[in-house]
Amino acid sequence: MYYLSTRGKGPPVSSAEAIKAGIAPDGGLYVPDSPVKIDSRQMEEIRQKDYCGRATAILTLYLTDFTHGEIGDCVRGAYSPLSFDHPEIAPLRELEKGIYVLELWHGPTSAFKDMALQALPRFLPLAAAKTGEKAEIVILVATSGDTGKAALEGFRDVPGTSVMVFFPDQGVSEVQRLQMVTQEGRNVAVAAVRGNFDDAQNGVKAIFADESIKMDLRERGYKFSSANSINWGRLAPQIVYYFSAYLDLQQKGLLESGEPVNFVVPTGNFGNILAGFYARQAGLPINRLICASNENNVLNDFIKTGVYDRNRAFHKTLSPSMDILISSNLERLLFELAGKDSGAVRQWMGQLKEAGRYDVGKGILEQIQNIFWSDFADDRETLLTIKKTFENGYLADTHTAVGINVYNKYRDLTGDNTRTVILSTASPYKFNGSVVKALLGDEPVAGRSEFELLETLSRVSGTEIPRNLKGLDKKPVLHGQVVNRDQMSEAVMDFLKKPC
Ligand SMILES: *Cc1c(COP(=O)(O)O)cnc(C)c1O
Numbered sequence: 001m002y003y004l005s006t007r008g009k010g011p012p013v014s015s016a017e018a019i020k021a022g023i024a025p026d027g028g029l030y031v032p033d034s035p036v037k038i039d040s041r042q043m044e045e046i047r048q049k050d051y052c053g054r055a056t057a058i059l060t061l062y063l064t065d066f067t068h069g070e071i072g073d074c075v076r077g078a079y080s081p082l083s084f085d086h087p088e089i090a091p092l093r094e095l096e097k098g099i100y101v102l103e104l105w106h107g108p109t110s111a112f113k114d115m116a117l118q119a120l121p122r123f124l125p126l127a128a129a130k131t132g133e134k135a136e137i138v139i140l141v142a143t144s145g146d147t148g149k150a151a152l153e154g155f156r157d158v159p160g161t162s163v164m165v166f167f168p169d170q171g172v173s174e175v176q177r178l179q180m181v182t183q184e185g186r187n188v189a190v191a192a193v194r195g196n197f198d199d200a201q202n203g204v205k206a207i208f209a210d211e212s213i214k215m216d217l218r219e220r221g222y223k224f225s226s227a228n229s230i231n232w233g234r235l236a237p238q239i240v241y242y243f244s245a246y247l248d249l250q251q252k253g254l255l256e257s258g259e260p261v262n263f264v265v266p267t268g269n270f271g272n273i274l275a276g277f278y279a280r281q282a283g284l285p286i287n288r289l290i291c292a293s294n295e296n297n298v299l300n301d302f303i304k305t306g307v308y309d310r311n312r313a314f315h316k317t318l319s320p321s322m323d324i325l326i327s328s329n330l331e332r333l334l335f336e337l338a339g340k341d342s343g344a345v346r347q348w349m350g351q352l353k354e355a356g357r358y359d360v361g362k363g364i365l366e367q368i369q370n371i372f373w374s375d376f377a378d379d380r381e382t383l384l385t386i387k388k389t390f391e392n393g394y395l396a397d398t399h400t401a402v403g404i405n406v407y408n409k410y411r412d413l414t415g416d417n418t419r420t421v422i423l424s425t426a427s428p429y430k431f432n433g434s435v436v437k438a439l440l441g442d443e444p445v446a447g448r449s450e451f452e453l454l455e456t457l458s459r460v461s462g463t464e465i466p467r468n469l470k471g472l473d474k475k476p477v478l479h480g481q482v483v484n485r486d487q488m489s490e491a492v493m494d495f496l497k498k499p500c
Contacts (some may be wrong), residue, residue, distance in 0.1 A: 006388035007341025016127035022226030074122035113150035156185030190479035229271030238275035260287035266324035294405035306365030377405035386438035
């Protein structure tokens with residue numbers, strides 16, 4: 001199988017090339033040139049396997065220039081008991097009859113980003129070797145919190161790679177900040193940027209686009225790549241858990257073979273839900289993919305009207321990992337639905353850049369609405385949902401609560417009783433301030449540090465604090481650097497001068 005750029009200006013490439021590059025040279029995103037198909041006999045075969053076996057079988061169909069053995073090694077390294085605290089990796093929990101939560105946060109950083117960022121760092125050095133790359137791969141990340149830590153943890157001490165993360169100095173939670181500045185590993189660096197997430201993100205984009213920096217690094221034996229969800233190597237591992245959840249329900253006798261299921265996805269950059277689209281394309285019987293947004297509901301408006309319009313106020317919400325106005329991965333969906341028409345994609349993305357807005361028209365909109373449904377939840381609804389869900393026996397974080405709230409709206413409005421899986425994207429402990437506030441009100445939260453609140457949450461819920469968050473406030477700070485936006489490239493250069 002080959003991979004095409006959604007902007008259509010370069011030649012098709014192997015999956016190794018796509019993973020190594022991250023983004024295509026023409027600015028597009030890589031997608032498979034033909035759909036993968038998994039039939040019922042293959043499903044039956046995969047069903048018998050554990051998570052690693054299922055992942056190996058499915059990824060082998062997408063990454064055709066990797067051997068089965070290579071993929072198996074990467075997968076077993078990624079989803080090992082050393083880094084995941086649950087033997088099933090992505091376990092299902094029943095919320096009520098016919099409604100399940102898929103917990104994607106049992107990895108080393110307590111958010112679903114680990115499902116992909118434990119795998120990508122294992123594929124990337126192999127991809128470099130396969131494509132004859134001699135340079136060391138440098139991963140630059142701008143993060144609003146979860147991606148940065150997951151990338152650091154995934155790439156730490158991976159030979160042939162270095163990773164540097166920039167986060168907005170006032171823009172992340174105390175838990176998220178400490179997770180990053182205490183990061184260990186020989187090939188990692190972290191810097192706070194004075195400003196907000198956009199400053200950090202624009203700074204990284206400027207470095208990626210700077211030809212003189214790239215030349216300079218080339219001469220010194222370095223090459224940039226990306227660990228954001230624009231990289232196909234991050235998207236592909238996410239297709240696996242849609243299949244795995246379905247097969248688990250079958251294994252437990254809760255689902256007939258071929259019976260359709262809904263998936264509800266708390267969405268920001270449209271990476272997670274797009275993996276669901278590819279699972280459906282590969283033959284998984286998905287009825288509806290339900291896109292759940294917070295108050296930054298640009299995707300909800302798009303799915304309802306076909307008009308994507310980013311010209312609106314940005315809201316800082318209690319589900320910060322979904323605070324996003326440009327969902328990069330939508331480009332892949334549009335390319336697929338437009339029949340791989342890269343001209344149309346170039347036009348829409350051009351309009352987005354120039355005017356912040358594009359309209360995909362009736363034909364594409366109808367296709368979208370055949371597959372997707374969408375709605376959003378504001379912060380007040382999110383807190384109420386956490387409280388109500390807890391009273392019914394399940395402790396959800398703010399992002400997962402947005403998903404649960406939107407699913408309830410879906411069921412009320414459509415009356416659809418299809419079995420449904422709601423993706424849970426973060427541990428409640430990662431956003432413990434908001435979760436405690438939802439359960440106990442404002443008073444217990446006021447004036448308390450996030451670390452005292454970990455204990456409070458554990459006591460109130462009778463659940464255990466994840467091991468990576470426990471004692472985080474006592475770990476030494478290893479990365480105290482704070483830089484201005486215009487000092488970011490210097491920080492990268494300094495980091496790469498250090499002997500690893
Ligand atoms: C990244 C993230 C999301 C959004 O996922 P996308 O793939 O960007 O749509 C949702 N919840 C949490 C906790 C996240 O970290």
